[in-house]
Amino acid sequence: MYPRKFDYTAPQTIADAVAVLAADEGAKVMAGGMSLLPLMKMRLLSPATIVDIGRIDGLDRIEDRGDHIAIGALVRHAETAASDLVRVHAPALAQAASLTGDVQVRNKGTTCGSLAHADIAADQTAAVIALGATMVANGPGGTREIAAADFFVDTLTSALAPDEILTEVRIPKGGSGSAYDKLGRRGGRSDYAVAGAAAWVDKPNGTITAARVAVTGIGTKPMLVDAVGAALVGTDGSPEAIAAAAEHATEGVTLLEDLYGSEEYKAHLAKVYAARALTAALGD
Amino acid sequence: MTVNGTTYDRDVEPRTLLVHFLREELGLTGTHVGCDTSYCGACTVIVDGRSVKSCTYLAVAADGADVRTVEGVATDGELHPVQEGFWERHGLQCGFCTPGMIMSSVALLEQNPDPGEGEIRHAIEGNLCRCTGYHNIVRAVEYAAAKMRGEEPPAPDWEVPS
Numbered sequence: 023m024y025p026r027k028f029d030y031t032a033p034q035t036i037a038d039a040v041a042v043l044a045a046d047e048g049a050k051v052m053a054g055g056m057s058l059l060p061l062m063k064m065r066l067l068s069p070a071t072i073v074d075i076g077r078i079d080g081l082d083r084i085e086d087r088g089d090h091i092a093i094g095a096l097v098r099h100a101e102t103a104a105s106d107l108v109r110v111h112a113p114a115l116a117q118a119a120s121l122t123g124d125v126q127v128r129n130k131g132t133t134c135g136s137l138a139h140a141d142i143a144a145d146q147t148a149a150v151i152a153l154g155a156t157m158v159a160n161g162p163g164g165t166r167e168i169a170a171a172d173f174f175v176d177t178l179t180s181a182l183a184p185d186e187i188l189t190e191v192r193i194p195k196g197g198s199g200s201a202y203d204k205l206g207r208r209g210g211r212s213d214y215a216v217a218g219a220a221a222w223v224d225k226p227n228g229t230i231t232a233a234r235v236a237v238t239g240i241g242t243k244p245m246l247v248d249a250v251g252a253a254l255v256g257t258d259g260s261p262e263a264i265a266a267a268a269e270h271a272t273e274g275v276t277l278l279e280d281l282y283g284s285e286e287y288k289a290h291l292a293k294v295y296a297a298r299a300l301t302a303a304l305g306d
Numbered sequence: 307m308t309v310n311g312t313t314y315d316r317d318v319e320p321r322t323l324l325v326h327f328l329r330e331e332l333g334l335t336g337t338h339v340g341c342d343t344s345y346c347g348a349c350t351v352i353v354d355g356r357s358v359k360s361c362t363y364l365a366v367a368a369d370g371a372d373v374r375t376v377e378g379v380a381t382d383g384e385l386h387p388v389q390e391g392f393w394e395r396h397g398l399q400c401g402f403c404t405p406g407m408i409m410s411s412v413a414l415l416e417q418n419p420d421p422g423e424g425e426i427r428h429a430i431e432g433n434l435c436r437c438t439g440y441h442n443i444v445r446a447v448e449y450a451a452a453k454m455r456g457e458e459p460p461a462p463d464w465e466v467p468s
């Protein structure tokens with residue numbers, strides 16, 4: 023089905039794109055279009071203007087910046103998943119990207135687009151929260167940074183203003199490991215998360231000194247569950263310690279029942295996947 | 307844009323989807339539309355070397371791109387090994403999903419000439435088939451992979467009763 027009529031512009035620079043967004047209330051950014059176009063085809067969303075950022079130079083890179091890596095707004099899921107930099111410094115994100123949609127979706131959809139879209143059941147959202155990432159937004163007032171844990175505000179709502187563009191996500195290096203795992207809607211790990219969890223741990227000398235676990239798919243937004251990390255700090259990360267910590271996986275989460283499961287089922291899965299992600303993050 | 311080696315210069319409405327451009331503007335109706343939700347993969351084409359869903363791609367965004375469709379995979383009347391594999395191993399029944407399956411398989415074999423069964427199944431996760439149960443599609447891709455490597459394709463896994 024055709025989307026409703028709209029104007030189309032493909033600016034060459036971030037400044038030009040922001041200028042269009044600031045001047046036109048009905049304008050919307052398009053990156054890979056893999057979430058935007060399906061909504062427009064179903065006419066659930068009908069922007070007056072599409073600002074295609076696909077022709078802006080320099081946004082398609084994954085860069086090593088010393089203490090962090092930066093993933094630009096046009097980096098596709100497939101590129102995030104295959105990148106050696108991401109696999110070494112942010113395995114949870116590489117795994118989440120490799121489990122996002124199918125081959126064709128990963129060839130076109132972008133990591134930053136998935137984050138900006140803020141779907142409650144997306145994969146990479148949980149990964150960037152657990153990894154302690156920083157979002158870099160560019161708007162009429164210049165550039166600002168937003169911590170991943172504060173970026174996801176509500177269902178399909180991020181902290182971005184309508185005239186801001188997410189130009190990159192920065193992931194700090196460090197820690198001993200990270201991982202992401204989920205149950206997919208089509209069974210196995212296929213499709214959006216019925217429930218998923220990402221974990222990041224630092225265990226320098228046999229004792230966990232810091233840990234973060236984020237959950238997705240089970241509530242009104244992907245979120246950091248502080249209680250899981252707190253329960254792990256000071257332990258040796260044994261299977262018992264992981265199991266005890268994972269019991270906290272729904273603390274502070276507003277659970278949401280959907281077609282794929284009841285609140286009770288989702289709460290159960292959250293604990294299972296928190297434990298699996300932690301076990302994988304603590305593995306070699 | 308260039309489609310199957312021929313360059314076209316057209317003005318289109320921004321909301322024209324690539325699949326409609328191919329089918330209605332260029333008359334290339336091999337690329338199918340099987341859904342409204344971007345899930346079925348019947349519309350799969352290869353843009354600049356990557357398989358994508360042409361129903362979820364604005365034609366204007368493909369300005370300057372190199373597009374390949376199912377009409378472009380055979381050369382000089384000779385079937386592409388993937389097409390031959392679908393023929394030889396009965397990789398289709400109604401055939402609706404086949405153009406998309408073929409394009410996903412061609413893209414896979416260009417990146418990975420020797421995929422295992424699991425890799426093939428993973429590569430066609432974005433292509434739905436309501437007839438075959440996928441089994442013979444996997445065999446068809448294995449057939450093509452062997453042929454393209456210059457090897458003898460594995461024997462069919464059915465037996466003709468005597």
Ligand SMILES: Cc1cc2nc3c(=O)[nH]c(=O)nc-3n(C[C@H](O)[C@H](O)[C@H](O)COP(=O)(O)OP(=O)(O)OC[C@H]3O[C@@H](n4cnc5c(N)ncnc54)[C@H](O)[C@@H]3O)c2cc1C
Pocket residue numbers: 050051052053054055056057058059060095121122123124127130131132133134135136137138139141143144145146182186187188189212213214215343344345
């Ligand atoms: C069949 C199918 C299966 C899928 N399965 C999964 C899955 O298993 N897991 C999963 O997580 N996702 C899944 N998705 C969604 C997919 O990950 C999308 O690619 C992603 O959500 C959006 O990225 P995009 O670049 O395509 O963004 P677009 O569709 O272009 O944009 C999405 C939204 O984000 C905004 N936006 C995009 N980029 C920016 C930016 N840089 N700055 C500001 N705003 C921006 C747009 O304005 C729009 O509102 C699936 C999609 C499809 C079609």
Ligand code: FES
Pocket residue numbers: 338339340341342343344345346347348349350359360361362
């Ligand atoms: S027509 Fe179904 S995915 Fe494109």
Ligand code: FES
Pocket residue numbers: 397398399400401402403404434435436437438
């Ligand atoms: S052969 Fe009929 S849908 Fe695949």
